[in-house]
Amino acid sequence: MLCYTITYNKNNIISNFYGNINIMNKKLTKSLETYLLAIDTLIEQKHSIIVKDVSLFLNIGGASTADAIKKLKEKGYINYEPYGNITLTSLGEQTVIIKKYRHETITSFLNQVLDIDFKKAEENAEVMEYSMTDDVLNRFVNFMDFMKQCCCPEPKWIKSCKSSLKNGEISEKCKNCNGGCCCSKHS
Numbered sequence: 001m002l003c004y005t006i007t008y009n010k011n012n013i014i015s016n017f018y019g020n021i022n023i024m025n026k027k028l029t030k031s032l033e034t035y036l037l038a039i040d041t042l043i044e045q046k047h048s049i050i051v052k053d054v055s056l057f058l059n060i061g062g063a064s065t066a067d068a069i070k071k072l073k074e075k076g077y078i079n080y081e082p083y084g085n086i087t088l089t090s091l092g093e094q095t096v097i098i099k100k101y102r103h104e105t106i107t108s109f110l111n112q113v114l115d116i117d118f119k120k121a122e123e124n125a126e127v128m129e130y131s132m133t134d135d136v137l138n139r140f141v142n143f144m145d146f147m148k149q150c151c152c153p154e155p156k157w158i159k160s161c162k163s164s165l166k167n168g169e170i171s172e173k174c175k176n177c178n179g180g181c182c183c184s185k186h187s
Contacts, residue, residue, distance in 0.1 A: 035068045040096045
């Protein structure tokens with residue numbers, strides 16, 4: 001399992017991504033995304049990598065790795081010449097940032113809002129990423145971005161949900177709410 005931490009100037013790239021969906025017209029399979037993310041991780045660690053490094057990192061045979069590297073090059077995500085070093089193209093770098101950001105956003109939601117153990121949240125985030133269509137995933141990430149950037153304290157409905165999850169039942173106040181307990185300023 002790969003763990004991602006965003007250390008880039010993601011706001012510019014993410015906003016560019018949402019304004020320009022063309023990046024995703026060259027959609028990658030889950031397998032090719034795994035290779036792309038592994039390449040990024042290895043480049044961060046070693047700065048200079050070859051096919052064998054990727055193969056060893058993912059514990060996948062050399063021929064399969066070479067095929068994946070060839071496909072990533074053909075799609076414009078990496079620079080590579082046979083027996084040479086592998087580098088990410090601008091498209092590859094932007095795609096990695098977007099994938100990491102999506103993963104981090106879903107993991108954060110599962111862990112911080114739904115109170116799911118971090119390791120379990122991270123594992124499930126990966127499954128969710130690949131089960132959602134791009135438009136649904138984009139809407140979810142935009143919603144979470146809004147929630148992170150909103151200057152209001154944690155919304156009352158989130159607090160009520162956490163309490164309900166912890167106690168195993170919805171409070172009487174919420175059962176009889178009609179929009180008053182979690183939604184108004186008077187509770």
